[in-house]
Amino acid sequence: MTTVPTDMRPRNAGANLKTGAAWMRGRVMPIGEAAIPLNDWGLIHSDITYDVVPVWDGAFFRLGLYVERFFRSMESLRLDPGMSEAAVKTVLHDLVSATGLRRAYVAMVTSRGVNAVPGSRDPRDCRNHFFAWCVPYIHVIRPDIAQSGASVHVARTVTRIPASSVDPRVKNYHWGDFTQGLFEAKDAGAETVLLLDQQGNVTEGPGFNVFSIKNKHLVTPAAGVLEGISRQTVLEIGAELGLVTETRTLPLEELLQSDEVLISTSGGGVAPITQIDDRLFSNGSPGELTTAIKERYFEWAGSPAYRTEIDYEGA
Numbered sequence: 001m002t003t004v005p006t007d008m009r010p011r012n013a014g015a016n017l018k019t020g021a022a023w024m025r026g027r028v029m030p031i032g033e034a035a036i037p038l039n040d041w042g043l044i045h046s047d048i049t050y051d052v053v054p055v056w057d058g059a060f061f062r063l064g065l066y067v068e069r070f071f072r073s074m075e076s077l078r079l080d081p082g083m084s085e086a087a088v089k090t091v092l093h094d095l096v097s098a099t100g101l102r103r104a105y106v107a108m109v110t111s112r113g114v115n116a117v118p119g120s121r122d123p124r125d126c127r128n129h130f131f132a133w134c135v136p137y138i139h140v141i142r143p144d145i146a147q148s149g150a151s152v153h154v155a156r157t158v159t160r161i162p163a164s165s166v167d168p169r170v171k172n173y174h175w176g177d178f179t180q181g182l183f184e185a186k187d188a189g190a191e192t193v194l195l196l197d198q199q200g201n202v203t204e205g206p207g208f209n210v211f212s213i214k215n216k217h218l219v220t221p222a223a224g225v226l227e228g229i230s231r232q233t234v235l236e237i238g239a240e241l242g243l244v245t246e247t248r249t250l251p252l253e254e255l256l257q258s259d260e261v262l263i264s265t266s267g268g269g270v271a272p273i274t275q276i277d278d279r280l281f282s283n284g285s286p287g288e289l290t291t292a293i294k295e296r297y298f299e300w301a302g303s304p305a306y307r308t309e310i311d312y313e314g315a
């Protein structure tokens with residue numbers, strides 16, 4: 001694996017970088033020093049894509065799947081990172097290695113960049129900009145809450161942006177719908193929010209996919225959502241545990257009739273949902289199958305088959 005040249009690494013990297021670091025233009029730096037220009041289209045037009053891979057106990061989990069999805073997103077938006085998948089993996093590896101973080105949230109980002117032709121409104125004139133950053137691991141649902149089961153509010157004032165406008169399979173920063181929904185959820189005393197599509201079917205929440213378990217059927221929405229890597233892992237684990245797995249339309253009324261509800265995210269793996277609005281699931285505590293899936297998820301995260309170990313010695 002090629003490394004970031006040592007002369008580009010800050011001295012005493014472990015001490016400087018353990019709260020977060022970025023890789024920009026070939027240099028690793030403390031995250032507080034990383035910046036993009038104010039006229040970058042990523043900032044002024046949300047013209048940007050990203051992906052996030054978790055690091056568990058010193059190894060990336062399913063790294064190849066995340067980097068492949070990142071490249072699919074860039075292709076869809078006609079963004080060019082200017083490097084290969086292998087080179088992106090090397091950057092991520094060297095970045096995490098330089099921080100010494102053994103549990104980390106690692107983001108890879110490509111922005112449309114700054115328009116190189118003064119006055120041009122043509123996206124083809126922009127210089128695309130790839131960068132990466134990592135911070136200590138982030139949980140979408142706080143671990144203590146994920147342990148006992150989280151409450152979800154179904155948004156009423158906002159629906160998910162239609163997939164025909166912004167393709168949710170391309171990871172994006174168009175979070176206006178989620179943020180409005182989160183305000184609604186917090187005001188209602190719930191932990192997080194679930195958005196419906198314009199027909200009243202379940203989509204997803206800010207940073208997670210959702211699953212219904214009913215009579216040993218594990219169901220998750222097929223469309224209008226990010227095809228989460230954790231969602232894929234949960235579907236694979238579900239099949240391994242003998243559940244019937246289904247990706248299809250999931251109306252809210254059906255979700256509310258579930259035996260168990262769970263969410264999947266790279267920011268915490270699997271978390272039980274024990275309440276949606278006023279409805280309690282499995283008597284308000286994590287269900288048996290959800291717990292089994294969650295345990296298996298962390299066994300997979302520890303398995304050499306899915307891990308890309310980080311070499312911290314080279315940092």
Ligand SMILES: Cc1ncc(COP(=O)(O)O)c(C=O)c1O
Nearest residue numbers: 207208209226228229230265266
């Ligand atoms: C909108 C949305 N849905 C679902 C997910 C879960 O995807 P993954 O399991 O790949 O983290 C995320 C993750 O950030 C997300 O932002």
